[in-house]
Amino acid sequence: MTAVATLDRSLPALDASGIERFLFEPINPRSAAIFRVALAIILPYAFRSRGTIVFPPAAWVPHAMWWYHHVFLTRGYAAAIIVACTIFGLGIYPRVMGLILFAMLLPLGSLSRGRQSRQVWLLSLFAFSLVRSDAAWSVRRARRASRSACGFADEAARPEPRPPAHQLNAGPIWPIRLIQIQLCIVYATNAIAKATPHYLSGATLIAMSKMRSNFLIDMSDGYAHLGPIAMPAMIAAVGSVITESYLAVGFWFRKLRWITAAIGVAFHIMLQSVVQIFMLDITSMFLYSAFLLPWSVKSDAAPASSRSIARS
Amino acid sequence: MQMARPITGSRAGDVVLALLILATIIALAPRLRVYFSVTMVDVSLERVMSDGTREALATPVEFKQVGDGYWPGDAVVSKLRPKIDAYMSSSTLATTAPAGTKFDWTIRWSEDSLKLDHTEHVIWEGR
Structure with a gap:
């Protein structure tokens, strides 16, 4: 009963206005900027591809190998990704740069390592590219601020001109909802795949500890030895x-978000x-920010421009 | 509360775009499954003398943890057979063995089970 009540308060009511709020509530520009910068920093690391080999479906494409060996897996291409991420992180045409970055990273999603995590990164980047994330902490905002400061240096008292209403937020929230849903799908898919008698009996874990070279413990005796336990x-x-x-659903309960994130981090550290694991654990933990950042405009202090409007 | 301006210019367009991306996320979700299944494979090797005497030999290192647990069960033998052929062709086992000696490779495997309930033999004859 309590859980239902919490969920009721966390999610908007499922009437027309509730769904409208769920999809079209304006995004807090600062949170969008933080997510954009964090994404720009982590993407080159997440897509490091040295020593990897081409896997299907890319490997099935005729002449794909030539492109991978001469373009996509070269140092020059890695440098180009860093440049693109820097431009994206600075908020220079972030929507266009996000989509360009998506196109650049797409071929690297079909390599021998990190296919799962890269799929999550690519879909998250594509969704986030639809956010107008340059509404705060971007080169465009910095230029506007400096022009405004220069133009009115002699009229300090003159209020800053009102930006168009749609520039006071980073656009509708539905791309962030897609990222949130994707995080839940990562956990839900794995929970469902493991909910089999073989897995739940522990046999699959024991067999994996014997067969997989990336398993760090041997469970041949039927026990997982984790330190003294x-x-x-x-x-x-x-x-x-x-x-x-739990992680697949816990984030949707507003009051449980930080507890869910702590449980998730503890779970991944224990794993x-x-x-x-190559990158999927870090990817999942990164996406916790899609729930933890204050996406609602009213949850943040109003930007300087809107404060001046409020005063006037 | 004032709502944000749609990305595509219309709310219907936004909803359609969101549903398309969501459909892609759901369609690709099965690829996100990790560490939920494993194929156990055990390879052992025996030398069978011409009089039928059997002698267990140490399994070569490259046949331990074969497939890293990822091979599908129905592909284990077809993937192992060329490896066995290559090993026997390059090693001195078959060439130095007395005439009439055979090498019996036993491949046992199972999917998501500790009982290696499938067995296949690959016999190599000495030259």
Whole structure:
């Protein structure tokens, strides 16, 4: 009952205006800027491709190998990605740059490492490219501020001209909702895939610890040895399915968001001692920010321009 | 509350675009599954003398953790057979063995189970 009440308060009511708010509520420009800069910093790291080989579906494309060996897997291409990320991070035409970056990174989603995480990054980048994330902390905003300061230096008392209403926010929130939904799908898909008798019995975990070279512990004796704790493989398997199921839904309860994020981080840190994961854990934790950042315009202090409007 | 201006210029356009991206996310979701399934493979090797005596040999290193657990069960034998052929062709095992000696490679595997319930033999004859 309490959980339902919390969810009711977290999600807008499912009437027309509730759905409208869920999709078209304006985005806080500062949160959009933070997400944009963070994305620009992490993308070159997430798409590092040294030592990888081409995998399907790209490997099925005729002449794809030539393109990979002469273009996509070269240092020059990696440098071009860093340049594109820098431009994107600075907020110079972020929508166009986001889509260009998406096109540049797309071929790197079909390599031998990080296919899952790169799929998540690519879809998140595509969705975020639709956000007008240059409404704050961008070169455009900085230029406007400096022009405004120069133009009215002798008339300090003159209020800043009112920007168009749509520039006071970063556009509708639905691209962020898609990123939030994707994070939940990552956990839900894995929880569903693991909810099988074989997995829940612990047999799959034991077999993986024997067969997979990136498993750091051997569960041949039926136990997951995590430091001083020897946990039965079955408990570990059931625990991971319950945790992933919870993480798939927990973020939608506003009051539980930080607790859910803490549980998620603890879960991924614990996983690090069991298995070496390339990037999907970091990707998931990064996307917690899609829930934790204050996306609502009213949750942030009004920008300087709107404060002056309010005073006038 | 004032709503934001639609990205495409109309709310219907935005909803259609959002649904298209959501459909892509859902369609590609099965690719996001990790560490939910494994194929166990065990390879053992025996030398069978002409009188039928069997002697277990150490499994070569390259046949341990074969496939890293990712091979589909129905492809285990077809993937291993060329590896066995290549190993036997390049090693001195077959060439130095007395006439009539055979090498019995036993491939046992299972999917998502610790019981290696599928077995296949690959027999190599000494030259």
